[in-house]
Amino acid sequence: MELLGNDTAPFLDALTRLAAKGGNADTVTDLLDDEDYSYPCGTVDEGFGYRDAAVPALVFLARIVAQPGAIVREDVIELIDRIAHSEVQRAGRSGAEMDARVDGLRAALIEARPALAEAARHPSELAPVIVRLLAGIDAGILPGGADEPRWRGVALPFLRTVSSQLTAHGDLLAVNEETQVVFHSAADGTVVAALTFPNPAHHQRVRVSPPSGEVRLPVRWSEAFIDDQGPGVLVAEQRSPRAWLWRLDGDRWRPIRLIRPGRSLRPSARRVRAMAAGGGECVIGYGDGMIARFDSHTGVSVGPPLTLGKTVHSLDLSTGVGRVAAVLRLGLIPDVTTGLRVKEHVWEKPAFYTADGHARIAAITGVNGRSEIRRYDVATGEEVGSPIVAERPAALCIYQWQGRDRLAVAAYRQVLRFDAETGEPLGPPLHGHRPQLRDIAAGVVDGRPVLFSLDIHASRERAATVRRWDAETGEPFPAE
Secondary structure (H helix, E strand, C coil), rough: CCCCCCCHHHHHHHHHCCCCCHHHHHHHHHHHCCCCHHHHHHCCCCCECCCCCHHHHHHHHHHHCCCCCCHHHHHHHHHEEEEEEEECCCCCHHHHHHHHHHHHHHHHHHHHHHHHHHHCCCCCCCCHHHHHHHHHHHHHHCCCCCCCCHHCCCCCCCEECCEEEEEEECCEEEEEEEECEEEEEECCCEEEEECCCCCCCCCCEECCCCCCCCCEEEEEEEEEEHHHEEEEEEEECCCCCCEEEEEEECCEEEEEEECCCCCCHHHHCCCCEEEEEECCEEEEEECEEEEEEEECCCECCCCCCEECCCCCCCCEEEEEEEEEEEEEEEEEEEECCCCCCCCCEECCCEEEECCCCCCEEEEEECCCCEEEEEEECCCCCEEECCCCCCEEEEEEEEEEECEEEEEEECCEEEEEEECCCCCCCCCCCCCCCCCEEEEEEEECCCCCEEEEECCCCCCCCCCEEEEEEECCCCEEECCC
């Protein structure tokens, strides 16, 4: 009874029934992880996460894993991790109710922390899971999904959008939607310009080799960018070598066909695999590994093409500090001109920055569920400084303040900020998103850097939420 405490009556009833009919390790596992657990103990929340009954159960579960030699320790560790990361969004619940649910879960995690710390001392294959849980609790990252109390009822979403990608520069923010790219004022969200594609169809059926038959692929994809000349959009067709640069000319959009240099090759080798723009030029990556460079205002070819020296099927490109970086097959090449490749797996687009006069690049790396942000010297490919640990990082961007480059990371349900050179945290996590984050971008409003964070839309609603933050103070929009 000392182990169970006073907050576990549903578990005690279920365990008593199990003991009466005779149980072993397998049946206890079933109780903790299957229907025998969900219905007697009332923890599984149909459709989203866990019922509120799971919150006080966390303390009890932590006491179980703190006991040496517990036969179901690893099953319980996994269950604690799932509850701590469970969905916050739920149809029919008000914002205040969901905030209260997150507050209760956080309080339970804090109460369970001593037992989890004790559990981390016992040998287990899942010990790293406990260590990550402890780090998330201590950093204020877990559980996430609620506004900071002082901003409740004050902070508002900046935008609602069906986009899965953000781009920002200066006083503009761009969102790539299904049939259009929309440019918003970074100050108040009003629409400044929009490029609507002539053919509104979003998907097409493409015949592939048997036995796959037909698959649905997007007709096109687009990469918005913003530079000193204003808004721009790169557009490419799927399974095609054709790409266009669209520039806003007054109140009209001007299309420029980007012509691939070199001789004609088989169609698959000429297909566009990646696009990016920055520093006055745009780059197009093709299936044969060629990366063509064009002036981002005129569309004129700039210099000889770069090459990866191999056929590519999966490719991402990033530009900055006069370099082009490529991510292919989970490998990062910080500078295509050197061809040096870092040894860690890289999952998302990296971001260039400068530190002490040297070109650097930051990237999300990781395998086997462990993700970190690592920084590399662009010239040598060598890692710089210690890895930055973050909970489920999804995207990153660079912004400047007081003459230094800063790093912002969309991690789980929070925005994290670091000094790009030293890796030191800059302030606490920024809370407000209920779903997990998908993208992040940086702009400028009234001379101050601002961050835009985009979450993954909940399955019961179409639009995702964009929030805006003062990058230095962490104040959310509008917070006035």
